[in-house]
Amino acid sequence: MRNNYGEYKGKKFYITTAIAYASGKPHFGNTYEVIMTDAIARFRRQLGQDVYFCTGTDEHGEKIENLAAKQGKTPKQLVDEVAGTVRALWDRMNASYDWFIRTTDDYHEAAVAKIFKEMYDRGDIYKGQYEGWYCVPCESFLTDTQAEGGVCPDCGRPVERKVEEAYYFRMSKYAPALIKYIEEHPDFIEPESRRKEMLNNFLYAGLQDLCVSRSSFKWGIPVSFDDKHVIYVWLDALSNYITALGYDPENGDAQPDKFNKYWPADVHIIGKDIARFHTIYWPIFLMSQGLRLGQDVEVEGQHHLRRRYGGQDRRRRGEILRAVRDAVRTGRQHHVGVRRGAL
Amino acid sequence: MPYAQDGSITWESVVARYNADLANNLGNLVSRTVSMAKKYFDGKIPVPDAETELDRDLKSSFASAVDGVYDNMLTYHVADALECVFTALRRANKYIDETTPWTLAKGGDDEHKRLGTVIYNLLEAIRISAVLLVPFIPASAEAILDAIGTDVRDYDSIERFGALAVGGEVKEVPPLFARIDEKAFLDGIAKEKEEAEKAAKAAEKAAEKHEGVAQISIDDFMGVELRTAQVTACEPVKRAKKLLCLQLDLGYEKRQVVSGIAKWYKPEDLVGRKVVVVANLAPATLCGVESRGMILASGEDEVRVVFLADDTPLGERVR
Structure with missing residues (x-):
């Protein structure tokens, strides 16, 4: 037992998972992340810390709009179902989250629209035209280098070419400050290999301005002053970490107690496929708003489900998970025990 | 899953892990000790007596586990933290083999005192493990603490070995982690997969049936002359089980049409009803009977004639 164990008593601890994309059943990575984050949250509570554990669902975007149409539903109907499934699964796993946010929640949508407008008023967002490679499943734009070979570097699916009018965020303006921050805070991105990757592969090479709006589909938070556009799903989703605490730009210096108490985040637990968004875009969005950066982004490895009983089919992971639990017919708590212990 | 790397999960590895760590290691230890x-x-937590080298070794394993979990969890090495606990549990299981309680039980006073120490140490080891496991398997950890009859569960209490109160009552342990029969489990999953594949194939087949026909222009469609008509008479065609011969009144003319619907319709079902006829089909002879057109019907296994409302005027173009 360490001597300084008592130093944690009473201290706040804000921990988050990435919010699960609500296009279908939660995948293995989502579930692993929640259980892992829950273990950390519960541990911190054991130490006597004042823990706030936030999770939720990410519900806008072209992918969901298309999927809903295919299934003959409205996007809202689809995400309502999926959010219900996700939450039920987290509950079944006995995850002790303090807040479950949905990006279709009205307080979130209102706050994000204001965040976007303020960034525009501040000159960090400007209107331009975009033509480039885009990966629909990952909802991310890619440079020519990244999209080399015609496939997305994160998920491997074929990329599309997109041309449209769009709003841009001045990433280039903040890159130097972010590089400095990462260099001065070695624990900001863990593990070390990820930190190096972000610096070498993305930051040192120079950041391009980021497209932050779309006009080719409707299912998203509208840009309040230009309703032909909806806000880029990642700016929307990443903001959940502050809107979940009640952050609203309108409040200025008088943010709600929950925000003042818990922000900045002590740790964001994420999978490596979204490292870029959390370690580059997110800190820069925070810098633009004059908010403090989080303490730590923990980047987890991914699971590969091997050939025999699952292959690498992401969709099946959630099902496989449930099958594992259901197959252990020894009572409910033991289901959770197996699943949690098996990690 | 190892820190900073990708993990690999197969059904086999999940079952193996479950059996090894939870069922064998933890579950086994708890049930043996409680029994x-x-x-x-008599189910009461005994008084620990003099400490031996073996006891010190056990205690030090648990002190390491406490430190290990603490250090690892603070730096988000969750899997490593769990492993620290399981290492200590393996040590505890070994302690049982080393101390041979069943042999001590047969001895005299001294052996009985020693037995008390051993059982106490095991119960305390379980208690500490359970407290360490609370973040990972909260419900099961609490169940274990209930079973070994202790209310002392806070984090402070594992700072040193021995916070378990003497005299507490040990309870019946519900089967916590029954061993999974690997073969049965994997067979069950294979079966589930098979059934899922069957369902998917069936759905595919159903979808195939709806495969469309090549698209046509409006001109192509208008080349087909569909007219409203009334059936004025109908009789079966001799020597043709499938055919009915219908007399149709199109208003501006009358004509005879043969239709292969005898399996589903009797003449009296059709007489007086209004139907849609393909009026510009080249005439044909079916079983020796002339047919100047075709009436519309849907279905293959269950054929249904397209009937019009009774007040439909005759001879009108259907588009």
Whole structure:
């Protein structure tokens, strides 16, 4: 037992998972992340810390709009179902989250629209035209280098070419400050290999301005002053970490107690496929708003489900998970025990 | 899953892990210890007596586990933290083999005192493990703490070995982690997969049936002359089980049409009804009977004639 164990008593601890994309059943990575984050949250509570554990669902975007149409539903109907499934699964796993946010929640949508407008008023967002490679499943734009070979570097699916009018965020303006921050805070991105990757592969090479709006589909938070556009799903989703605490730009210096108490985040637990968004875009969005950066982004490895009983089919992971639990017919708590212990 | 790397999960690895760590290691330890406490001490937590080298070794394993979990969890090495606990649990299981409680139980006073120490140490080891496991398997950890009869569960209490109160009552342990029969489990999953594939194939087949026909222009469509008509008479065609011969009145003319619907319709079902006829089909002879057109019907296994409302005027173009 360490001597300084008592130093944690009473201290706040804000921990988050990435919010699960609500296009279908939660995948293995989502579930692993929640259980892992829950273990950390519960541990911190054991130490006597004042823990706030936030999770939720990410519900806008072209992918969901298309999927809903295919299934003959409205996007809202689809995400309502999926959010219900996700939450039920987290509950079944006995995850002790303090807040479950949905990006279709009205307080979130209102706050994000204001965040976007303020960034525009501040000159960090400007209107331009975009033509480039885009990966629909990952909802991310890619440079020519990244999209080399015609496939997305994160998920491997074929990329599309997109041309449209769009709003841009001045990433280039903040890159130097972010590089400095990462260099001065070695624990900001863990593990070390990820930190190096972000610096070498993305930051040192120079950041391009980021497209932050779309006009080719409707299912998203509208840009309040230009309703032909909806806000880029990642700016929307990443903001959940502050809107979940009640952050609203309108409040200025008088943010709600929950925000003042818990922000900045002590740790964001994420999978490596979204490292870029959390370690580059997110800190820069925070810098633009004059908010403090989080303490730590923990980047987890991914699971590969091997050939025999699952292959690498992401969709099946959630099902496989449930099958594992259901197959252990020894009572409910033991289901959770197996699943949690098996990690 | 190892820190900073990708993990690989197969059904086999999940079952193996479950059996090894939870069922064998933890579940086994708890059930053996509780049953010994019941058998030898009437279910009451015994008084620990003099400490031996072996006891110190056990205690030090648990002190390492406490430190290990602490250090690892603070730096988000969750899997490593769990492993620290399981290492200590393996040590505890070994302690049982080393101390041979069943042999001590047969001895005299001294052996009985020693037995008390051993059982106490095991129960305390379990208690510490359970407290360490609370973040990972909260419900099961609490169940274990209930079973070994302790209310002392806070984090402070594992700072040193021995916070378990003497005299507490050990309870019946519900089967916590029954061993999974690997073959049965994997067979069950294979079966589930098979059934899922069957369902997917069936759905595919159903979808195939709806495969469309090549698109046409409006001109192509208008080349087909569909007219409203009334059936004025109908009789079966001799020597043709499938055919009915219908007399149709199109208003501006009358004509005879043969239709292969005898399996589903009797003449009296059709007489007086209004139907849609393909009026510009080249005439044909079916079983020796002339047919100047075709009436519309849907279905293959269950054929249904397209009927029009009774007040439909005759001879009108259907588009």
